[in-house]
Each structure stands twice: as C-alpha cells, then as structure tokens.
Amino acid sequence: xxxxxxxxxxxxxxxxxxxxxxxNSSTTLSNIQWYKQRPGGHPVFLIQLVKSGEVKKQxxxxxxxxxxKKNSSLHIxxxxxxxxxxxxxxxxxSGAGNMLTFGGGTRLMVKP
Amino acid sequence: SQTIHQWPATLVQPVGSPLSLECTVExxxxxxxxxxxxxxxxxxxxxxxxxxxxxxSSEVPQNLSxxxxxxxxFILSSKKLLLSDSGFYLCSGRDIDTQYFGPGxxxxxx
Numbered sequence: 001x002x003x004x005x006x007x008x009x010x011x012x013x014x015x016x017x018x019x020x021x022x023x024n025s026s027t028t029l030s031n032i033q034w035y036k037q038r039p040g041g042h043p044v045f046l047i048q049l050v051k052s053g054e055v056k057k058q059x060x061x062x063x064x065x066x067x068x069k070k071n072s073s074l075h076i077x078x079x080x081x082x083x084x085x086x087x088x089x090x091x092x093x094s095g096a097g098n099m100l101t102f103g104g105g106t107r108l109m110v111k112p
Numbered sequence: 113s114q115t116i117h118q119w120p121a122t123l124v125q126p127v128g129s130p131l132s133l134e135c136t137v138e139x140x141x142x143x144x145x146x147x148x149x150x151x152x153x154x155x156x157x158x159x160x161x162x163x164x165x166x167x168x169s170s171e172v173p174q175n176l177s178x179x180x181x182x183x184x185x186f187i188l189s190s191k192k193l194l195l196s197d198s199g200f201y202l203c204s205g206r207d208i209d210t211q212y213f214g215p216g217x218x219x220x221x222x
Contacts, residue, residue, distance in 0.1 A: 031209065042202055042213040043156070088156070090211070098144050098163075098206050104155040 002027050004091055006103035014111050019076040021106035023089035032065055032072045033100065035088040043088060079110050114139040114205045116214035124220045131176075131190040133217050135203030138184070144206040145186040147178055149199045150216075156202070162186060193221045 003026040013019050023032065031050045035043040047056055049065035049072060056063045060083075062075045076083055086107045090100040115138040125131060137143055147159040158171045160178035168178050175194060179187045186203055198221045203214040 033209070033211070035211070042216045043211075045210050045212070048209055099146070099158065099161060100206075100211055102156045107153065 001095075002091070002093055002101050004089060004101045004103040006087075006089060006106050008106055009104065010107045010109070012109045012111065013079050015081060016078050019079050019083070019108055021074050021087050021089075021108075023072045023074075023103050025070045025091050025101075027091075027094070028069050029091040030069075031092065032069075033090045034063060034072075034074055035090065035102075036085050037088065037105070038085040041085075076108075079108070081110050081112050084108060084110050113210070114143065114207045114212040116203055116205055116212050118201075118203050118214035118217055120217060121215065122218045122220075124222060125193050126222055127195055128192045131188070131193050131197070131219070133188040133201055133203075133219075135186040135188075135214055136184055137186075137205045140205065140207050142183055145180065146204040146206070146211075147186065147188050148202040148204060148213075150202060151199050160188070195221050197221050 005024050007022050031048055033048045034046040036046055037043040047063050052069050053067045054065040060077045064073045072089055086105040088105045089103045093099040093101045117136045144163050146161045148156045149159055150156050160168055160170055162168050162180040165180055165183055176190050201217045205212050
C-alpha cells in the first residue's frame with residue numbers, strides 16, 4: 001500500500017538556525033498537506049500544495065512540492081522557540097473513505 | 113470549516129475496564145470521520161473511519177470498536193482495556209481538502 005516517509009525523525013537546532021524536513025511518497029500524489037502539532041496539542045492544518053513544482057510561503061516557512069509530485073519539503077528560516085513541535089506531511093490515500101496517509105512526522109526542538 | 117469536540121481530555125482507566133470516548137462535529141453535514149491513535153512521540157495510526165451513519169471501517173484489528181449513531185457523532189469504545197491501549201486518541205473530520213482534528217483524549221491504562 002501507499003507509504004509516506006519523513007526524515008529526519010528528530011531535529012535539534014539552535015534558535016536562529018534553519019530547519020528542513022523532507023517527505024517522500026511511494027506513489028504520485030494529487031496533493032500534499034502539511035500539519036503542525038505543538039507538544040501536548042493536536043495536529044493543525046498548515047497548507048496544501050497541488051501543482052507540480054509548487055512553492056508556497058508562510059512567513060518564515062517555505063513549502064515545496066516536487067516536480068514528480070512524490071516528494072515535498074518544509075523549510076523554516078531562522079527558527080524560533082515557537083516553531084517547536086512535530087511537523088507531519090500527508091497525502092491522499094487512493095482507497096475508500098477519502099483518507100490521508102500521514103508521514104511519521106519530524107519533531108523539531110529549538111534551543112533558546 | 114469544522115470544529116471537532118472530544119471528551120474527556122484525559123482519562124486514567126484500569127486494565128480490563130470499559131471505554132467510551134465521544135466525538136461530535138460542528139460545521140459540516142455528513143462528514144467523513146476518523147479515529148486516530150498516537151503513541152508518545154510517534155505518528156498517527158488510523159483506527160477507524162466512517163463515511164456515514166452506521167458505516168464503520170476498521171483499519172487495525174484490535175479490541176477497540178467504533179460506532180456512528182448520528183451524522184455528527186462518532187464514538188470509540190472498548191469492552192476491556194489493555195495496557196497497550198494507552199495513547200493519545202484523536203477524532204478527525206474531513207472537509208473538502210482539509211483534515212480537522214479534535215483536542216484529543218489522553219488515555220492511560222494502568
């Protein structure tokens with residue numbers, strides 16, 4: 001079945017450093033979504049990318065969808081302590097129920 | 113958009129006791145609903161999904177069950193909890209292309 005993998009699993013950075021998480025799907029995706037889960041909280045939708053090669057920005061966050069629509073990345077410039085959390089990518093599952101297949105997440109820790 | 117309500121927020125239950133977690137949804141009629149479990153520091157494991165009243169699909173065989181008695185109500189149950197049932201349970205709804213999550217129930221089975 002479809003698999004969505006994320007690397008790295010964990011990342012420690014010093015505040016002000018950049019951070020990138022990578023997402024790879026075993027199948028071509030019609031779109032890819034990114035979610036952020038703060039410690040102790042629930043996942044919150046960040047963005048959806050649909051077009052091949054699409055790049056979207058939200059302040060210090062840059063999201064990219066690969067040309068082949070099988071991979072994506074999230075880059076954070078100059079991390080802040082408020083960026084702490086786990087970032088998940090997710091792609092539509094071709095099965096019933098309009099489900100998403102989530103990656104395992106990248107947990108970001110920022111040292112002040 | 114959707115608002116997902118879940119309760120309780122935290123729950124401590126002894127092994128062998130029953131479980132009932134309730135989820136209600138505002139904002140969309142006939143939503144697709146999902147139950148996920150998340151172990152500490154881990155990813156999201158899909159347990160059940162429902163495309164309508166009385167329609168439940170199980171993704172992972174286990175001692176949990178789900179029911180959808182009303183359009184906007186989704187319930188997760190167990191007759192006898194196991195230690196391995198501990199985790200963070202998230203109810204989720206799908207609205208067009210966005211997945212919304214409830215605040216979650218943190219279950220500890222002792």
